[in-house]
Amino acid sequence: MRTPARARWQRSEPLDDERTLKELGYTQQLHRRMGAFGNFSASLSVISIMSGTLLLLGYGLNTGGPAVVVWGWLAVGPLVLCLAAALAEITSRYPTSGGLYYMARRLGGERWSWYTGWLNLLGLLGGIAAQDYGIATFTAAWANLQSGYVPTPGSLLVLYAVILALHGVLNLFGTRLMNLLTSLSAWWHVAGAVVIIGALALVPSHHQPARFVFSEFTNNTGWSSPVYVVMLGMLLPCFALAGYDTSAHLSEETSGASVAAARGIVRSVAVSWIAGGALLAALLFGVQDYAATLGSETGVPVAQIFLDALGTAAAKALLLVIIVAQFLCGYTVTASASRMIYAFARDGALPGSAHWQKVSRRTAVPANAVWLAVVVAFVLALPSLYSATAFSAVTAISVVGFTPAYAIPVLLRLRHRDRFTPGPWHLGRWSRPIGWVAVLWAAGATLLFLLPQSNPVTATSFNYTPVALLVALIMAALWWRVGRRSYGVPRSGTANSHDQTEEAENIV
Numbered sequence: 001m002r003t004p005a006r007a008r009w010q011r012s013e014p015l016d017d018e019r020t021l022k023e024l025g026y027t028q029q030l031h032r033r034m035g036a037f038g039n040f041s042a043s044l045s046v047i048s049i050m051s052g053t054l055l056l057l058g059y060g061l062n063t064g065g066p067a068v069v070v071w072g073w074l075a076v077g078p079l080v081l082c083l084a085a086a087l088a089e090i091t092s093r094y095p096t097s098g099g100l101y102y103m104a105r106r107l108g109g110e111r112w113s114w115y116t117g118w119l120n121l122l123g124l125l126g127g128i129a130a131q132d133y134g135i136a137t138f139t140a141a142w143a144n145l146q147s148g149y150v151p152t153p154g155s156l157l158v159l160y161a162v163i164l165a166l167h168g169v170l171n172l173f174g175t176r177l178m179n180l181l182t183s184l185s186a187w188w189h190v191a192g193a194v195v196i197i198g199a200l201a202l203v204p205s206h207h208q209p210a211r212f213v214f215s216e217f218t219n220n221t222g223w224s225s226p227v228y229v230v231m232l233g234m235l236l237p238c239f240a241l242a243g244y245d246t247s248a249h250l251s252e253e254t255s256g257a258s259v260a261a262a263r264g265i266v267r268s269v270a271v272s273w274i275a276g277g278a279l280l281a282a283l284l285f286g287v288q289d290y291a292a293t294l295g296s297e298t299g300v301p302v303a304q305i306f307l308d309a310l311g312t313a314a315a316k317a318l319l320l321v322i323i324v325a326q327f328l329c330g331y332t333v334t335a336s337a338s339r340m341i342y343a344f345a346r347d348g349a350l351p352g353s354a355h356w357q358k359v360s361r362r363t364a365v366p367a368n369a370v371w372l373a374v375v376v377a378f379v380l381a382l383p384s385l386y387s388a389t390a391f392s393a394v395t396a397i398s399v400v401g402f403t404p405a406y407a408i409p410v411l412l413r414l415r416h417r418d419r420f421t422p423g424p425w426h427l428g429r430w431s432r433p434i435g436w437v438a439v440l441w442a443a444g445a446t447l448l449f450l451l452p453q454s455n456p457v458t459a460t461s462f463n464y465t466p467v468a469l470l471v472a473l474i475m476a477a478l479w480w481r482v483g484r485r486s487y488g489v490p491r492s493g494t495a496n497s498h499d500q501t502e503e504a505e506n507i508v
Contacts, residue, residue: 008198012064016121016256018032021095021252023104024094024253026096027480028252029252029341029359029364030364031050031175031364032253032255033179033255034178034250036255038178038254039254039257041182041185042182042246042247042264042332042336043092043243043245043264043265043268043269044185044186044189044243044333045186045246045328045331045332046244046329046333047268047269047325048185048189048243049275049276049279050130050322051131051134051195051326051330052236052239052240052241052242052276052365054283054302055130055134055395056240056279057283058300059236061132062218063220063235063453064229064232064233065218066208066212066213066214066287067213067215067216068233069233069236069280069284070213071275072233072234073276073280074240076234076237076276076479077241077424080441081240081270082404082441083328083403083441083442085265085434087248088247088266088425089262089413089423089425090409090413091248091251092422092423092425092426093107093257093420094423095257095261095423096159096251096252097188097250097343098343098344099245099250099251099340099481100409101116101120103413104116104117104412107409107416108409108424109267110484110487114476114484115408116408116409116478117405118341118349118472118473118475118476119408119472120401121472122244122397122402123398123399123400124340124401124402125337125382126397126398126399126401127337127398128167128377129394129397129398130394130395130398131383131429132160132164132167132329132330133156133384135163135323136156136160136163136328137300138303138319138323139323140155140156140159140300141300144297144298145303145307146316150297153386154385156384157382161320163327164377164378167334167372170212170331171338171361171370172365172367172370173336173363173366174365175253185325185332188321188325192321192322196279196318197279197282200282200309201285202438203319204286204309207359208285208286208287212287212290213284214237218294219453220294221453222455223454234450234452237422238403239395239398240275242398245402246304247261248265250336252280253339258423262425263319263425283478286305286306288305288309291306293308300476301314308316334370334377338365338373341372341373348486348487349479349487352359356372357369363377377496380394381394386459387461387462387464393468396453399445400446400449400469401469402445403442405438406442407446410435414439469479
């Protein structure tokens with residue numbers, strides 16, 4: 001009996017993926033149980049329109065107001081999409097868990113690869129810190145509505161630690177649970193956004209006029225230059241639309257990764273930009289008392305909008321919808337960071353690489369890498385105990401780590417055209433113009449978020465993003481001198497020596 005064509009494709013695809021991975025220099029160690037939708041859902045979950053957009057809404061309302069929130073979102077989205085598309089094209093050719101740093105190695109050399117990896121790692125760890133600390137603030141806002149609880153910096157940090165620990169534990173259960181939770185997350189985000197938009201559109205008896213939404217400018221930064229304030233306001237869309245490299249980091253666990261991971265990157269950004277814009281517009285039209293929203297006792301402007309427009313019961317219910325979405329997002333960011341740590345350690349780039357690259361025989365999960373990601377993310381949030389701007393600084397750390405790490409492989413691909421052969425998903429003749437737009441945008445965004453966010457600059461308002469970036473680069477430079485002999489990203493065709501360890505060494 002002849003095997004149906006569809007069945008033959010399903011059986012051969014994992015073998016094709018393993019063959020591609022072997023040609024790139026690695027042997028298959030992780031379980032390849034994620035489909036195209038799961039891969040797309042993972043990046044959609046990390047971008048999370050109910051996380052980044054809502055976590056920084058208060059920042060946006062104080063840094064430019066509704067006009068900058070709306071027009072900044074509309075302007076930044078296409079630029080981020082250019083960077084995502086350029087990166088997706090390279091991912092299609094090099095679908096590995098290492099993602100960006102592996103691309104940089106193949107296109108530019110070991111030093112480019114080394115620093116790209118450290119920047120990407122900084123972005124991912126900053127992303128975990130920003131997401132999970134944001135979950136803590138929203139959970140505290142829900143508790144405030146429920147029982148009058150007033151959070152302190154110390155209690156928020158304890159709650160943050162509990163959330164980090166839960167994400168660490170859930171990430172120990174393997175790819176099957178990840179596939180289930182990322183798919184659930186995608187549907188939860190879409191359904192939740194529809195419910196929130198519908199409620200804010202239909203329930204309130206009063207909506208703000210279009211003039212308020214599209215032209216109201218607010219400057220509570222202390223800076224006198226409106227242009228500078230507008231630029232600072234771009235942090236909201238830049239952070240909210242970051243994290244799409246998750247599709248690349250999960251490519252060794254995805255079937256048909258050469259196409260699925262590339263499509264996952266582009267589609268997750270496009271869907272998030274459209275849905276996130278609609279969600280932001282609904283929230284801004286739903287504002288009842290602008291001053292009360294900015295000075296909300298809950299500490300979360302979104303909660304105050306719900307409270308004023310929909311009432312206490314609906315506000316608490318919708319906050320729970322958002323908290324669940326954010327929790328699923330934080331889970332996926334932790335997974336992405338752990339795969340990056342695993343891959344970087346597999347190639348000998350981290351102190352103690354032999355420890356961080358270990359994979360559990362039972363679950364095929366790099367458990368040690370998971371806990372390293374959780375611990376470093378906790379350390380990044382410690383300044384919240386004394387800094388009023390710690391949260392926006394952590395989100396800036398994430399953007400400053402992610403953005404240049406995304407752009408470096410694209411720049412190298414533009415500079416060394418002879419070193420790159422497109423994969424099955426590519427941009428064709430649009431590759432170079434889209435790539436240059438992406439690189440120029442990334443350079444500007446990176447420099448912007450190293451600048452002070454509040455005036456006057458004091459110990460409590462200091463933007464410590466440059467410090468975190470400098471520490472990461474110094475660590476990378478010092479370790480390059482000491483540990484570069486152990487660093488070995490395979491060129492092609494030969495399995496990496498780090499993959500050739502005995503099976504017993506790959507057990508946690």
